[in-house]
Amino acid sequence: MTTRTRRLDELPFTRRHGRLLVGSGVGWALDAMDVGLISFVMAALAVQWNLSSTQLSWIGSVGFLGMAIGASVGGLLADRIGRRQVFAVTLLVYGLATGAAALSTSVAMLIALRFVVGLGLGAELPVASTLVSEFAPRKVRGRVVVALEAFWAVGWLLAALIGYFVVPVGDDGWRWALAVGLVPTAYALVVRIGLPESVRFLEGAGRHAEAESIVRDYEAAAGVAAPTGDSGEPDPEPDAPDAPRRSVWEAGLRRRTAALWIVWFGINFSYYGAFIWLPSLLVAQGFDLVRSFEYTLIITLAQLPGYAVAAWLIEVWGRRITLAAFLAGSAASAALFGLADTPVTIVAAGMALSFFNLGAWGALYAIGPELYPTSVRGAGTGSAAAFGRLASIIAPLLVPVLLDGGGNPLVFGVFAAAFVVAAVAAVTLPERARVALED
Numbered sequence: 001m002t003t004r005t006r007r008l009d010e011l012p013f014t015r016r017h018g019r020l021l022v023g024s025g026v027g028w029a030l031d032a033m034d035v036g037l038i039s040f041v042m043a044a045l046a047v048q049w050n051l052s053s054t055q056l057s058w059i060g061s062v063g064f065l066g067m068a069i070g071a072s073v074g075g076l077l078a079d080r081i082g083r084r085q086v087f088a089v090t091l092l093v094y095g096l097a098t099g100a101a102a103l104s105t106s107v108a109m110l111i112a113l114r115f116v117v118g119l120g121l122g123a124e125l126p127v128a129s130t131l132v133s134e135f136a137p138r139k140v141r142g143r144v145v146v147a148l149e150a151f152w153a154v155g156w157l158l159a160a161l162i163g164y165f166v167v168p169v170g171d172d173g174w175r176w177a178l179a180v181g182l183v184p185t186a187y188a189l190v191v192r193i194g195l196p197e198s199v200r201f202l203e204g205a206g207r208h209a210e211a212e213s214i215v216r217d218y219e220a221a222a223g224v225a226a227p228t229g230d231s232g233e234p235d236p237e238p239d240a241p242d243a244p245r246r247s248v249w250e251a252g253l254r255r256r257t258a259a260l261w262i263v264w265f266g267i268n269f270s271y272y273g274a275f276i277w278l279p280s281l282l283v284a285q286g287f288d289l290v291r292s293f294e295y296t297l298i299i300t301l302a303q304l305p306g307y308a309v310a311a312w313l314i315e316v317w318g319r320r321i322t323l324a325a326f327l328a329g330s331a332a333s334a335a336l337f338g339l340a341d342t343p344v345t346i347v348a349a350g351m352a353l354s355f356f357n358l359g360a361w362g363a364l365y366a367i368g369p370e371l372y373p374t375s376v377r378g379a380g381t382g383s384a385a386a387f388g389r390l391a392s393i394i395a396p397l398l399v400p401v402l403l404d405g406g407g408n409p410l411v412f413g414v415f416a417a418a419f420v421v422a423a424v425a426a427v428t429l430p431e432r433a434r435v436a437l438e439d
Helices: 005-008 015-048 053-081 083-101 109-134 137-166 173-194 199-204 210-223 254-284 289-301 305-317 319-339 343-370 372-426
Strands: none
Touching: 005 109, 005 199, 005 210, 015 053, 015 083, 015 109, 015 137, 015 173, 015 210, 015 254, 015 289, 053 109, 053 254, 053 372, 083 109, 083 173, 109 137, 109 173, 109 199, 109 343, 109 372, 137 289, 137 305, 137 343, 199 210, 199 372, 210 254, 254 319, 254 343, 254 372, 289 305, 289 343, 289 372, 305 319, 305 343, 319 343, 319 372, 343 372
8 A cells, every 4th residue: 555655755746836836945044144244243243343353253153053053953943842843832932033133232232132043044954955856746746855955045135135125225134134034923824823743744744534634635635546445554674763863874874964064064164254254355345335235236147047047957957966956066166256356357257156055955945854754854954964063153253263364265176175175075975866755
């Protein structure tokens, strides 16, 4: 008798899948908007509050400290209480904290609230990708998860637009920009009511009637007749509440876990080190605040085609080669950006970096959930994301030191080297294209 998860795997992509993708993607975009906004806030506060590079580094890094903790805890909670529940709670946490950050009266207050924001952001991202990958049909799973990750570019573009049009309007422009972060608070209710819980999680929790109802809804949306009688065969996995807990470091999983952690560390280090500081680095090169925000907006636009190409290639080349290729392209682009010294070369190299870097992010989120069985899928993706967040904490703090040591060429040379290491690790990951999640 076929299992519920296999019934989901064999369905065509329908509007119901699309609603799940968009519903999760909006939350993803709101996350990106929040992370992106802080780069513009940093550039504005450097002028308005006369902050040192050390203070700016902590404003940029502390959120990632919260994200490291949130990613680890969120993944564990998702395996225990459900994907949807954690998704909604994290949106609520970071939305309220971002709105409160708009009222900050000191650097210490802003740093403290950015940490809380990070807790919510870090927990939400791996949970959303896990939920979407568990519903996506097997033949297009990678493409669907890359499409989810593409919402990150939408959110970062929104951040760039808010940074360009809102932040420079006056001394309180950055406050109004952060106040937009209250939007996820309302959206958390939509998530809680409108998105389904993972069928795989429900089966593991012994809630078979709920799982069957959700699968039948998706079959009805696809025009596929549900099996007659009791079709509630769960997957043959030790997912029952009283089964022994599995580990991402057990035999058979530890090599892929180590490689995945290295990729996450390298891509976080280079991406956040570069893009959190980008507007401030442009100001330091002599561009005024508005011009630096304009260049950042243009560079950000290249993220969207990067995702589109990655979404196509991931089902043609496979996850592993697509990820490694985009990481290699990111390395070359970072090296070129470090040498760029005119508006044309800065924008061109920056757009190439956006294109390849965000395409790599899409492939990474697609491959992660496919590496683990259901019982540790949330923990596997969450722990890798948490380890990667350590790099996103270190990188913004390291940028001022590297700038003093060798300027932009040294900064982006280090980022290029991190991308190369990540690309090598990506090649060692197993290929899971068109393979059922539990196989």
